[in-house]
Structure formats: C-alpha cells, structure tokens
Amino acid sequence: xxxxxDEYRRLSFWHDSVPGSLEPAAALDxxxxxxxxxxxxxxxxxxxxYYLTMANPELRVVLCEREIxxxxxxxxxxxxxxxxFPASLPKLERxxxxxxxxxxxxxxxxxxxEVGKVAADEDIDCHWAKGGTVQFARSPAQxxxxxxxxxxxxxxxxxxxxxxLLSAAEAQEISGMSNVLGGVFTPHCxxxxxxxxxxxxxxxxxxxxxxxxxxxxxxRIKPGQLLTATGxxxxxxxxxxxxxxxxxxxxxxxTVVPVYSLVVATAPLPDAVLEQVGLATxxxxxxxxxxxxxxxxxxxxxxxxxxxxxxxHYGSTIQPSHDRVPAVFAALRKTxxxxxxxxxxxxxxxxxxxxIGIARDWCASVGLDRRTGIGWAGGYVGDGLSTTxxxxxxxxxxxxxTDSELTRLPWxxxxxxxxxxxxxxxxxxxxxxxxxxxxxxxxARTGRSSRxxxxxxxxxxx
Ligand SMILES: Cc1cc2nc3c(=O)[nH]c(=O)nc-3n(C[C@H](O)[C@H](O)[C@H](O)COP(=O)(O)OP(=O)(O)OC[C@H]3O[C@@H](n4cnc5c(N)ncnc54)[C@H](O)[C@@H]3O)c2cc1C
Numbered sequence: 001x002x003x004x005x006d007e008y009r010r011l012s013f014w015h016d017s018v019p020g021s022l023e024p025a026a027a028l029d030x031x032x033x034x035x036x037x038x039x040x041x042x043x044x045x046x047x048x049x050y051y052l053t054m055a056n057p058e059l060r061v062v063l064c065e066r067e068i069x070x071x072x073x074x075x076x077x078x079x080x081x082x083x084x085f086p087a088s089l090p091k092l093e094r095x096x097x098x099x100x101x102x103x104x105x106x107x108x109x110x111x112x113x114e115v116g117k118v119a120a121d122e123d124i125d126c127h128w129a130k131g132g133t134v135q136f137a138r139s140p141a142q143x144x145x146x147x148x149x150x151x152x153x154x155x156x157x158x159x160x161x162x163x164x165l166l167s168a169a170e171a172q173e174i175s176g177m178s179n180v181l182g183g184v185f186t187p188h189c190x191x192x193x194x195x196x197x198x199x200x201x202x203x204x205x206x207x208x209x210x211x212x213x214x215x216x217x218x219x220r221i222k223p224g225q226l227l228t229a230t231g232x233x234x235x236x237x238x239x240x241x242x243x244x245x246x247x248x249x250x251x252x253x254x255t256v257v258p259v260y261s262l263v264v265a266t267a268p269l270p271d272a273v274l275e276q277v278g279l280a281t282x283x284x285x286x287x288x289x290x291x292x293x294x295x296x297x298x299x300x301x302x303x304x305x306x307x308x309x310x311x312x313h314y315g316s317t318i319q320p321s322h323d324r325v326p327a328v329f330a331a332l333r334k335t336x337x338x339x340x341x342x343x344x345x346x347x348x349x350x351x352x353x354x355x356i357g358i359a360r361d362w363c364a365s366v367g368l369d370r371r372t373g374i375g376w377a378g379g380y381v382g383d384g385l386s387t388t389x390x391x392x393x394x395x396x397x398x399x400x401x402t403d404s405e406l407t408r409l410p411w412x413x414x415x416x417x418x419x420x421x422x423x424x425x426x427x428x429x430x431x432x433x434x435x436x437x438x439x440x441x442x443x444a445r446t447g448r449s450s451r452x453x454x455x456x457x458x459x460x461x462x
Pocket of ligand 1: 039040041042043044045064065066067068069070071072073074075076077078079080081082216217218219241242243244245246249261262263294306353354355356357377378380381382383384385386387388
C-alpha cells in the first residue's frame with residue numbers, strides 16, 4: 001500500500017488518536033549488516049528488539065516493516081492486555097505435563113505486569129488501567145460455561161485471586177449490561193490504547209539505536225538474510241514476526257490462517273449513559289457466547305467493541321477491503337445495543353478490522369532454529385497483545401543463549417501442524433465460524449448450550 005501519515009490515521013480509532021506523526025520513516029536503502037534482523041515491526045518484532053537491546057546495548061538490531069511500526073494487529077486491536085493464552089490448560093498438560101501447563105499460565109499473568117512496568121519505566125502513556133476482565137453470563141448456558149471455566153482453573157491450582165465466579169448482584173454492580181445472571185472475574189488484564197503502546201515502543205527503540213526501516217517489504221527470508229527490493233540485510237539471526245500476514249511469505253501459506261476480527265468505536269458517551277454502562281474501573285468485558293466478542297471502556301469514555309464473525313478469505317488473502325465489512329459492523333452495533341440498551345442512539349465514529357493469526361492446533365509458539373538462525377513467534381489467535389511481550393523476552397533469551405524459565409515453557413519450539421490446502425482450509429474455517437454463529441443464535445433462543453458448537457470448537461482445536 002502506498003499510504004501517507006494521514007491515511008495511516010484512518011486505519012483505526014487508535015491510529016486516529018495516537019499522538020505524533022504517522023509519516024513513514026526511511027526505507028532500507030542498500031545492503032546492510034546486523035546481529036539480528038527482524039521482519040515486522042509489530043509488538044512481536046519490537047519487544048524482541050527491546051529485550052535484546054536491554055540485554056546487550058551493543059547488539060545491532062534491524063527491523064524491516066512493510067508499512068509503519070504498529071500498522072498491523074498490534075496497533076489496532078481491542079486493547080486487552082490479558083493473561084489469556086490460546087491453548088487450554090488440559091491441552092498444554094497433554095503437550096508438556098501439568099507443571100509446564102501451569103508455568104505457562106503463570107508466565108502469562110506475570111507478562112501483563114511486565115508490559116505495565118516497561119510502559120511506566122519508558123514513559124509510554126498507553127492509558128494503562130488494570131481493571132481485570134469480566135465475562136458476563138447472560139443465559140443459563142453461559143452461566144454453565146462460567147462454572148466450568150472456574151472449575152477447570154481450580155483443578156490446576158488457580159484460586160479466587162486468579163479467577164472467581166460473580167453472583168448476579170456482583171456482576172450487575174460492575175455494569176448495567178442487560179440480562180446479567182452472573183459472570184467470571186479475573187484481575188489479570190489491563191485495558192490499554194494499543195497504538196500508543198506500539199508507537200511509543202518504536203520511539204523508545206529508535207532512541208536506543210535500533211533501526212526500524214519502514215516501507216520495506218521483506219520478499220524472502222533465508223538463513224542469515226532478509227531480501228528486500230532495496231537491499232539485503234545480513235544477520236546471524238533472522239526473526240519472522242509477521243503473525244496474520246505470515247501466509248503471504250514464500251513457504252508459509254499454510255503456517256497460520258489469517259482470520260479477521262472487526263471493531264467499532266463509539267463517540268465519547270455522555271455522563272448519564274456512562275453511568276448506566278458502568279465499568280468504572282475500566283475492566284475489559286465480554287459475555288460467554290461461542291463467537292468471541294470483546295470490549296473496553298476507553299480513557300476518553302467511549303466503548304471500543306469488537307468480535308470475530310467476518311468470513312475467512314479463500315487462499316488466506318489479506319486486503320484492506322477485508323478490514324471493513326458493513327454487515328459485520330452492523331451486527332456489532334446490534335450486539336452492543338443488546339448488551340447496553342442505553343446505547344440505542346449511540347454514534348459510531350470509527351470502524352476497522354485486521355487479521356489475527358491462528359495455528360492449526362490453536363497453540364501459539366516461539367522458537368529459534370539454531371542450525372539456520374531463523375526464529376519466529378506467533379499464532380496467538382486473538383490473545384497476542386501481552387503474549388508478544390513474553391515472545392520477545394523468550395526470543396531474546398534464545399538468541400543470546402540464556403537458559404531460563406522462559407526458554408523451558410511448553411510453547412518454546414512447539415511446531416504446530418500445517419493447515420490443509422485449499423479448498424479444504426476455506427471450507428473448514430468458514431464452516432467452523434458459521435456453526436459458532438448458529439449455535440449462539442440457537443442458545444439465545446432456547447437458553448440451552450449447543451453440543452454442535454462444542455463439537456466444532458473441539459474439532460478445530462484438536
Ligand atoms: C481487530 C483485532 C483485535 C484484537 N484484539 C486483541 C486484544 O484485545 N487482546 C489481545 O491480546 N490480542 C488482540 N488481538 C491480537 C493481537 O493484536 C495480535 O496477536 C498481536 O498484535 C500480534 O502482534 P505481531 O507483532 O505478532 O503482529 P502484527 O502486529 O500484525 O505485526 C506484523 C507486522 O509485520 C509486517 N509485515 C508483514 N509481512 C511483512 C513483510 N513481508 N515484510 C515486512 N513487514 C511485514 C506487517 O505490516 C505488520 O506491521 C487483536 C487483533 C485484531 C486484528
């Protein structure tokens with residue numbers, strides 16, 4: 001894309017409201033050498049550069065970014081800096097044992113605080129508000145899932161301080177959402193302004209001497225080399241940090257599928273409406289339907305509200321037009337007003353979307369092939385905002401040869417199977433998405449949980 005700073009502002013509410021210029025920085029101009037070369041200046045790439053530089057300020061770290069730093073999911077997500085990890089505890093236990101599964105979830109909890117700490121240390125004002133997450137239960141079936149979720153956490157030793165059931169009265173005290181029967185609360189989440197974090201981190205990196213070449217597309221990753229149209233970056237270690245865009249890289253068409261998540265932002269809400277919405281400490285929120293939805297009350301009193309549900313595009317294509325699907329925006333608005341009837345006349349000021357990356361087994365991974373020097377991290381599904389930080393710290397340890405608790409976590413070196421070729425990929429992913437939508441509708445009508453959705457969900461993740 002050939003966008004200027006003003007056009008990048010239109011990517012999302014977050015880009016529109018981030019301080020500073022979005023004019024692209026200089027592109028790579030000729031061959032160069034580095035110790036570590038990274039493809040993609042999203043949070044994966046930038047956290048990796050950050051921790052490498054903190055470990056050894058002498059390291060030469062270069063990032064090549066096709067657009068601008070924070071262009072991708074990192075700049076335009078829902079702003080949940082959470083401890084969520086896409087693979088469940090039982091699945092991680094099957095992969096690596098019970099203690100490793102627990103260690104992974106604990107590491108995610110600590111990661112939320114690590115992001116907050118670095119933001120504070122580096123003066124990145126990302127509107128940090130650690131108000132936790134409330135998952136509201138709005139039907140008997142959702143209440144059942146709330147109970148199951150807490151029960152599963154208890155089996156692994158997570159107690160009330162990690163996750164607890166809310167009574168109807170407790171949940172209703174937090175928010176004026178409609179039909180609330182109860183919920184689940186975890187304190188391990190902060191609501192943030194993601195573009196402020198991503199752009200702020202890019203500035204911090206530049207001040208530390210990291211080179212971020214923008215408007216520089218990597219055409220091919222080879223051991224020791226990133227090939228671009230304007231030069232080659234040679235480095236002992238090269239890192240793929242392209243998440244939802246990975247399928248566009250040669251040899252990676254079936255590594256992760258890009259599935260679109262779409263978002264709307266309201267105008268700042270009048271005080272009387274905010275009073276009814278509640279969420280005063282800015283907990284992030286959703287309800288326990290199958291098709292993921294997510295929301296946050298922003299620092300300036302808006303609601304930012306998103307969800308999956310846009311179709312997967314044949315051949316894993318990624319295009320600006322996929323970011324904007326009027327029918328999905330209309331459905332998000334409808335859902336928002338069902339949740340909060342006080343928003344009936346609300347003005348939606350921004351609509352946007354972007355691709356998340358899903359691995360075939362729904363398990364994020366990070367790793368470094370010592371033989372080739374090629375590293376990667378991704379497959380976060382929609383839980384990458386904090387996970388990228390854990391990935392960056394881990395990659396820094398792997399690259400510097402530091403043996404640590406992080407490098408022993410079960411996602412390190414995990415190889416997800418490849419997705420099926422087309423047309424099976426298209427059929428499989430879209431069937432799954434349809435069944436979830438259908439199951440939620442049926443549940444909303446009957447109040448009973450859907451076995452079909454549970455079966456599809458477990459098939460997709462198996
Ligand atoms: C709408 C939406 C809502 C989300 N909400 C949340 C949330 O609330 N909480 C949460 O935890 N997660 C959320 N996520 C997921 C989260 O944002 C991502 O998992 C995370 O930001 C991924 O970071 P990344 O750096 O790996 O990828 P990205 O931020 O996507 O960065 C990849 C970068 O690589 C660049 N690139 C790609 N190909 C090339 C190439 N060939 N050459 C050079 N550069 C290239 C891209 O331009 C991009 O800037 C959401 C995602 C979306 C899209």
